[in-house]
Amino acid sequence: MLLASIIMHAAQPIRKERSAASIYHLLQGKRSAQTLQDAHMYGLTHLFGIYPKLSRQLFDQVAASVMNEAERYENQDIPYFEGMTYQTQTESFLYRLLLLIQLLSNHVREEKRYIPVTDNPAVKHWIKQWYRQEQHRLDDWRNAIYKELYDLLGKLPPLQAALFVDRLTGYQHIGLTPGQLAGKYNIHETDVLLYQTSTVHHLLHHAENKAAIFPYLAALTNQPVHKTRTITSTAQKTRTMLERGLTLDQIAAVRGLTENTIKDHIVEMAWLDGEELSRRFLSDTDASIILECAAGAGTKKLKQIHALLDGKYNYFQIRLALALRRGHGVEA
Template sequence: MLLASIIIHAAQPIRQERSAASIYHLLQGKRSAQTLQDAHMYGLTHLFGIYPKLSRQVFDKLAANIMQEEGQDIKKNMPYFNGMAYQSQTEPFLYRLLLLVQLLSNQTKGENRYIPVTDNPAIQHWIKQLYRQEQHRLDDWRNGVYEELYGLLEELPQIQAELFVDRLTGYHHIGLTTVQLAEKYHVHDTDVLLYQTSTIHHLLQHAETDTAAFPHLAALMDRPQHKIRSITSTAQKTRTMLERGMSVEQIALVRGLTENTIKDHIVEITWLDGEALSSKFISDTDAAVILECAMQAGTNKLKQIHALLEGKYDYFQIRLALALRKEQEVKA
């Protein structure tokens, strides 16, 4: 079961220092400072938000059976995911593509009356706008979407490509539901959704990095920068106020939040932007001392690091140092 393999993969770096619930929040894409920090700290950003509709009951039942397994490193068997980068893009891109394929297929046959694959008004409006702009180039779109999809799906494992193709709806053809796909391919319905997400991330990654080769798929994407998209909106507000020269105390007062919440935002920003703002709160020397302690102790547990350093640094400084670790490694 793919979901079980993903849980095992996530548990390998995290199991000694976090509860199983932290993995659930990671997969669901909970946009809290702790979950975002865990994703970066344990190298699990690719799994962040890959299953937003994951049931807690399903997760708990599965995790209870497998969290104690040592298991082998199954990373090489994992489908491609890039959750932190594409979490907000996955569903809009998927349904734009599904509705576009349906439109192009029916238009070829001169059929203008059909039930759209999604009743999401925003998706329907988006495709209608595209149609108005490109209605004189629909043959180019039809050929282009086919060629781009064919080439990229050919790179995937057969079952993953076929699951996606069988989902497509066209002229006088209704795509299979998640339950129908699970029955046809003898997999769990949760795995159908995970394979679908992996396929969309695969398409997005190629469309984003090589727009010239995949212009039609790239046109279906939104264009916000990853860092802006990854930082929570409330942390973004804090960053703006910090850049204006406001202190933690001032921001907390103006926003009606606790100082600890503002510090959570600063740590979150540091994971994504490095020392741009954190240098105001911790020096390179102090960060190096904390990181050396964490490395020698082989832990990311704040309480343990704090005790080993005999309380010389507070938890906020320790969290900032850990957030800076990736940047320090790159410099080294």
């Protein structure tokens, strides 16, 4: 089961330093300071938000199975994911593509009456806007989309490519649902959704990094919206106040929050902005000392690092130092 392999993959770097709930929140894409920090700290940003509709009940069931059969899953490869990069764009790109293919397929048969594959107003509006601009180039689009998808899907494992193709709806043809795909290929429905997400990330990665080669798929992306760094809205407000020169206690007073909460926001931002922000609260020398201690002990546990350094640095400083690793982890 793919989900089981992913849970095992996430559990390995986290080891015993976080609870199973932290992995659940990671996969679900919970936009909290702690989950974002965990994603960076343990090098798991690629798994962030890859399964937003994952239920806690299913997660607990699969996680228990993983713990009982750890050897079965620990060395299994998982497909390509880039969750934190494409989390906000995955669904919109997928349904733009699905609706576009449906439109192009019906157009070539001169069929104007069909039920759209999605009721999402934003996607339908985007397609309408696209149609106004490109309605005289539909043959070019149909041929190009086919060619680009044929090329990119051909780079995927056969099962993953087949799952995506069978999802497509066209002229007098209705794509299979996740449940139907699970039955046809004898896999869990959860894995169908995960493979679909992986495929979309694969398409997005090539469309955006090789736009000259895949210009038609690139045109379906939300540039540059997804490029915005992932940060909670409350942390963004703190950032704005920091840029205005307010101190920690001033920000806490204005926002009606504790100073520790403001520090949480700063650590969250440090994972994204690195040295420039951290230096305002921690010198390079002190950061090096903390990181050397963490590396020597092979841990990211704040309490353990704090004790090893005889309490010389507070937890805020230790968290800032770890943030400088930007998700590369502390070497044991």
